[in-house]
Amino acid sequence: MARSRGGPGVDRAARPPGGRVAFVVSDEQRRARLALRHGLARGLADVHEAVRALVVLHGTDASGPYVAAWARVPGFATSDLDAALFERRTLVRQHAMRGTLWVTDLDLLPALVASPGARVAGAARRRLVRELELDGGFGDTEAWLDDVTAQVVAHLGDGRCRTAAELRDEVPEAGRRFSSAPGTKFGQVMPVTVRLLTYLCASGVVVRGENRGGWTTSRPTWTLDTTWLGAPVPALDAGAAHTELVRRWLYAFGPGTERDVTWWLGSTLTAVRRSFAELGAVPVGLEGTDATGWLLPDDLEPVEPPEPWVALLPGLDPTTMGWAERDWYLGPYASEVVDSVGNAGPTIWVDGRVVGAWAATTGVVETALLEDLDPRAQDAVDTQVRRLEEWLAGGGLAPTFPSPLFGGRRTRPVTGSPSGVSARTGRRS
DSSP, X not given: OOOBTTBTTEESSOOOTTOOSSOEEOHHHHHHHHHHHTTSSSOOSSHHHHXXXXXXXXXXXXXXXXXXXXXXXXXXXXXXXXXIIIISOOEEEEEOGGGOEEEEETTTHHHHIIIIIHHHXXXXXXXXXXXXXXXXXXXXXXXXXXXXXXXXXXXXXTOOOBOHHHHHHHSGGGGOEEEESTTSTTOEEEEHHHHHHHHHHHTTSEEEEEETTOTTSOOEEEEEHHHHTSSOOOOOOHHHHHHHHHHHHHHHHOSBOHHHXXXXXXXXXXXXXXXXXXXXXXXXXXTTSSOEEEEOTTOOSOOOOOOOOEEEEOTTOTTTTSOSOOHHHHGGGHHHHBOTTSOBOSEEEETTEEEEEEEOTTSSOEEEESSOOOHHHHHHHHHHHHHHHHHHTTOOOOOSSOOGGGTOOOSSOOOSOSTTOOOEEEEOO
């Protein structure tokens, strides 16, 4: 591909059919952006910079944000994130996009609550009301839910953090059990508290307080936003909040497709297109595809490729989970490192591509490589393995979604390697 004066990785003469795009962005350029903006080729200053670089950190696994920060912040210690979450309270865990738990800074929290949080809260409430109605034991379900919500909020008003179990004991109505997802294979009897707290957290009324399980185990407590943060979460216009999140995603992850942004935000195509128009987003081609990607209008210049790099990223890392369309960095290995519903386990990255997986259930880091690496890359992977083991200091990690190579759910059996590729698993001690 001929290079233009715009720099490496950009072909300003190339156009997909129809000529809609300004230029074509190469996979090489996309990987360079990922490496630099996600703090993988060059370290970031602290955990706050890591959170901002990725918009938010994925928080489903208790250990996930800690390992994600370790991979990006030289000298990071678990106490650094603990202090930000529980002492200074400059970061907070929040239910937002797709109902997922994230770690965000306070600057972005209002946007998370106003846009994806409001969608998640609305869906959570409607689902709970519907299931309570099917259960049949709650009378006027809307009125009952309003009453028990008021009881929980009033109970938390004393400023003390409580676990869900403690709330069930102290607010008996919130501990009542109902039949969830009746008539399906996912059906179970569960306390109302589980769904109620998700609804209240996504709404920004209740936040997660101290974690009583340590950095590798989730035992959250709950309290009011006014208690934990010192003030209510400021209200924002939902449309403006949505556009702000799209803006941040485009800078951190762009170029990306409409599908990428819609999926990541748990939004709608109409809303994403509206935000693109408000931002003046510029359509670009993506190498090797007919898809259209998008960039911010002040972010069109290519970035210089970084020095060679490797990284060990945790399961559900924001980088691995940042796009719906992942061929440009997963290549033929999607089924080896991502489960059947799209959740990525811990991954090994070399120069912007996933080349394997890792596990550390006992504190010893095992690796499974899906291709032969050159000596430089292999030495760098080995160095990262040693670093991680030293940091874990004998402690183990148990991700919710381990890589299929290490026992996670697979889209197809892993009986060998892709054609022409060798796989090996090595235990480091």
